Amino acid sequence: MGPRLDNYAEAALRPLYKAHYRFQFLSAAFRAGLFTLLAAEPGLSRTEIAKRLGLDEQPTRVLLLGCTVAGLVSKDGNGYFNTAVSEALAGDPTDLPGAFVPFEQHLTYRAMGWFYESLKANTNIGLRRELPGEASTLYGRLAGHPQLETTFHHMMGSVSRSVATDLARKLDLSECRHLLDVGGGTAVNATALARRWPHLEITILDLPTVVEAARERISAAGLGDRVRAIGLDVFHDELPRTGDCLIFAHFLEIWSIERNRLLLGKAARALDPGSRIFILTPGQDDDETGPELAAYLSAYFQTIASGEGMVYTAGEYEQWLAEVGFEPAGRFWVGGLSDVLITGVKRENGS
Numbered sequence: 001m002g003p004r005l006d007n008y009a010e011a012a013l014r015p016l017y018k019a020h021y022r023f024q025f026l027s028a029a030f031r032a033g034l035f036t037l038l039a040a041e042p043g044l045s046r047t048e049i050a051k052r053l054g055l056d057e058q059p060t061r062v063l064l065l066g067c068t069v070a071g072l073v074s075k076d077g078n079g080y081f082n083t084a085v086s087e088a089l090a091g092d093p094t095d096l097p098g099a100f101v102p103f104e105q106h107l108t109y110r111a112m113g114w115f116y117e118s119l120k121a122n123t124n125i126g127l128r129r130e131l132p133g134e135a136s137t138l139y140g141r142l143a144g145h146p147q148l149e150t151t152f153h154h155m156m157g158s159v160s161r162s163v164a165t166d167l168a169r170k171l172d173l174s175e176c177r178h179l180l181d182v183g184g185g186t187a188v189n190a191t192a193l194a195r196r197w198p199h200l201e202i203t204i205l206d207l208p209t210v211v212e213a214a215r216e217r218i219s220a221a222g223l224g225d226r227v228r229a230i231g232l233d234v235f236h237d238e239l240p241r242t243g244d245c246l247i248f249a250h251f252l253e254i255w256s257i258e259r260n261r262l263l264l265g266k267a268a269r270a271l272d273p274g275s276r277i278f279i280l281t282p283g284q285d286d287d288e289t290g291p292e293l294a295a296y297l298s299a300y301f302q303t304i305a306s307g308e309g310m311v312y313t314a315g316e317y318e319q320w321l322a323e324v325g326f327e328p329a330g331r332f333w334v335g336g337l338s339d340v341l342i343t344g345v346k347r348e349n350g351s
């Protein structure tokens, strides 16, 4: 019984303690261009692949062995082929799912090695050890690393694009005249919402280094007359009182419970009674058992992004909304990952 149990446990644990190898097979093959090559020319031999990728033959053999056991390529005779999984990585590298690979490789991989220390210190030791800079959050430090900032926004933009279409379809903004998009990033949501609702004005509020990229997208979309971006720090500045509705998209999960209460309080002060507030966020199940993505993101916020946030339950957001003067007005799922949209309406007496 003993040895069988040991074997069972070893086999079950191995994908966990060897997970970093699997990621490096994936990342190295992606960076080398293996999947794009095999999409264009399926069935190439190891020698041909080595020549095309500019690698020596033996390292190519190491890479192909790793990719084969990881299910990223299949071998038939002497020829190598993409699998259904890796074929998805042969497209635009700034789009999903490929955009996750450079993000995980360059932004999170080494830093997540400080997870335990980050739990113990209850702050983002991973960021502090791996990304030079003074700012306490990833977003602030990225300003000093333009290439990494681009990698981050490719990933974030591609995640947002995957939910923005569904968001624009499901979010009813017919009653809204001017939407404040707090932490609106590079305007992916704003451009989708502005196209869907031609009467709507939108003001994006984000860090000064990010609003430049937002303005480029707005102008490329020809929406400069209705969508604008203002650079500010939401923790240092009050929110403008120009909107009659407000959205926090992929933003509040970054911060602690205390700071979320503070931000929601700021939102309440910026809006008149009857105004709507929307929170778009990855959701944790109300019974706190998942989903998987909520666990990954929570560890990322703790170790890298902010050292204080996590994926909260929709019920927690509804409680905080009620505390600062909003009446919770429903929730629904958006997109194909685990995003939930929570709505509140500012109460007449604001309390």
Ligand SMILES: C[S@@+](CC[C@H](N)C(=O)[O-])C[C@H]1O[C@@H](n2cnc3c(N)ncnc32)[C@H](O)[C@@H]1O
Pocket (backbone or CB within 6 Å): 139, 156, 157, 160, 182, 183, 184, 185, 186, 188, 189, 205, 206, 207, 210, 232, 233, 234, 235, 248, 249, 250, 251
């Ligand atoms: C996870 S991204 C979400 C972007 C966008 N809302 C979306 O759904 O794609 C978080 C955004 O918050 C911005 N941000 C972080 N800290 C901020 C602060 N203190 N003030 C304003 N924006 C901030 C970041 O620059 C980034 O664009």
